Amino acid sequence: MNESIKAKIQKLLTLAKDATDEESQTAMLHARKLMLKHNIQESELISDSVNNKTVVNERIYRNKLIWWHRRLAQIIASHFRCSYYKNTVDSYQSEIRFVGLEDDVQIASMIYNFARASIHYHSKVFLLRPEIKRKWKRKHQFKNDYIEGYLAGLNRKFHEQNNSESLELAIIQDALVIQYYNSLSLTSNNIPSPKKAGDDAAWQKGYHDGQKFERGREMIE
Structure with a gap:
């Protein structure tokens, strides 16, 4: 077998x-x-x-980081047996890095970058909704509500997948990964909170879209 x-x-x-x-x-x-x-x-x-076993420390994304780039990394890493951290390159750019077994990091990297592109695409579409366009002065706050909902939906989807397939124990990190990550002696990995509109409809729309992740790949440029 x-x-x-x-x-x-x-x-x-x-x-x-x-x-x-x-x-x-x-x-x-x-x-x-x-x-x-x-x-x-x-x-x-x-x-x-x-x-x-080979533990790797790889750069997944490098640019000016937005709050949700790091939140997404936190979610993906936790479900794919990896750890993540932010590495500051200069005053303009930072990196998202994943630490894990080589195979796990390869898969987590692919999922992270597709999810990042998906959030970027769907949040832009969300801002085109008539009820949001009328509130253009606060559009970024509504966008943050939407993205928070999307991340919650995505996280929930992974939890449901793991529960339905009895993978709860299988996603525990390898001891070598934990040892290596702790050896980095990183400072606090706190993620700043975004400025939001507190709009439940925007959050719910994001949550719904986040739970649809993997059902079909959109044509994202």
Whole structure:
């Protein structure tokens, strides 16, 4: 049974590398579910020799960070066996970095960058709604309400996925990852709170859109 599962995962990972963006995302997520559920590392798919785990510290995104860039990183990292932190580059730019086993960081990075593009796209569409355009002076506050809702919906979706597939224990970080992350001796990772309008309708719309993540890839430029 284990060899059969490994063969299936290997086919999914091959598809993820060769397929279109939408197919790649679907294949990678399916592979990740099986790898977590059966505690299989990618290195096991290549060889039956001793598994040498590799902890990596990779830059996922670099730019002027907005509050939700970090909140999203926090959510994705927690569901994909990684840790995240912000690294300041200069007065204009900072980095989002993920720490985890090499296979986990690869998958988390892909999901983070697609989710980031998805939030950017859907929040722009939300601002075009007539009831929001009439309140243009406070549009950024309504946008923050929407994004907070989206993040809550996305987080809820991952929790439901893990519960339905009994992955609660499988998403626990490897001890080597925890040891490495603690060795970085990072300062506080607090995320600043955005200025919001406190609009429940905007939050609910974001929550609904966040829960639809993965159902189909939009054509995002």
